[in-house]
Amino acid sequence: MAKTAEMMPPMGGFSFDLCKRNAMLVQKGLKQPSYLKTGTTIVGLIFQDGVILGADTRATEGPIVADKNCEKIHYMAPNIYCCGAGTAADTEAVTDMVSSQLKLHRFHTGRESRVVTALTLLKSHLFSYQGHVSAALVLGGVDVTGPHLHTIYPHGSTDTLPFATMGSGSLAAMSVFESNFREGLSKDEGIKLVADAICSGIFNDLGSGSNVDICVITKEGKEYLRNYLTPNPRTYISEKGYSFSKKTEVLLTKITPLKELVEVIEGGDTMEE
Numbered sequence: 001m002a003k004t005a006e007m008m009p010p011m012g013g014f015s016f017d018l019c020k021r022n023a024m025l026v027q028k029g030l031k032q033p034s035y036l037k038t039g040t041t042i043v044g045l046i047f048q049d050g051v052i053l054g055a056d057t058r059a060t061e062g063p064i065v066a067d068k069n070c071e072k073i074h075y076m077a078p079n080i081y082c083c084g085a086g087t088a089a090d091t092e093a094v095t096d097m098v099s100s101q102l103k104l105h106r107f108h109t110g111r112e113s114r115v116v117t118a119l120t121l122l123k124s125h126l127f128s129y130q131g132h133v134s135a136a137l138v139l140g141g142v143d144v145t146g147p148h149l150h151t152i153y154p155h156g157s158t159d160t161l162p163f164a165t166m167g168s169g170s171l172a173a174m175s176v177f178e179s180n181f182r183e184g185l186s187k188d189e190g191i192k193l194v195a196d197a198i199c200s201g202i203f204n205d206l207g208s209g210s211n212v213d214i215c216v217i218t219k220e221g222k223e224y225l226r227n228y229l230t231p232n233p234r235t236y237i238s239e240k241g242y243s244f245s246k247k248t249e250v251l252l253t254k255i256t257p258l259k260e261l262v263e264v265i266e267g268g269d270t271m272e273e
Helices: 017-027 088-109 115-128 170-180 187-204
Strands: 042-047 050-056 059-061 064-067 073-077 080-086 135-143 146-152 158-160 163-166 212-218 221-229
Touching (some): 042 135, 042 146, 042 187, 050 073, 050 080, 050 146, 050 187, 073 088, 073 135, 080 088, 080 115, 080 212, 088 115, 088 135, 115 135, 115 146, 135 163, 170 187, 187 212, 187 221
Antiparallel strands (some): 042 050, 073 080, 080 135, 135 146, 212 221
């Protein structure tokens, strides 16, 4: 009678089995997945009266600029806003979902939403999808406990910082923050620093571009500065204009109503069951 092989515990150390498998799949023609660029510069900082958030306005589809003036600063609550980088549909859906939950929570409790509540809802949702929801967020707001600024990564990990950057232009923006940030900035100083950080991402990162949006949140309320700066205006327009080739000509524009094609009979016997 053959003796069955006993299950042995795996040996310690590194296992390169998957590396060999991946190399074999590449030889057979399988294309390895490539990394995805977020194509965004979003930033935030805490100043003496509250929080300032900033974002560029370029939306990309790979190498194509899909939208030159999109909005990346999303409403969460009257005192909380959130910048989104990553897949536009994911950032929009996640922030809208949590914004709805915060509104229901305000109706239930009769109190102003807290930033930590929004943070917990966002990180729990993203963690449950293990990074497959491509949303990298900078969350900022002011509540009864003061100003707060958090970063939320697609896998659900979070940081709490006095200034933060995310997106493909984050390194350029962070260099501006690390050089010029100090505690106790005034409102005007904070807005200028955020605008400079976004501009550094616009001019040093191909995935970021167009204009600068800024949102200032204080205890008194929020101030949304849409297109605060437009550093990339359109400077060239052809004197001859632009001509487009004719491809399809409209031959018939007559519209025939459906009533003329269908005979409708009022009443009649009901169908037998």
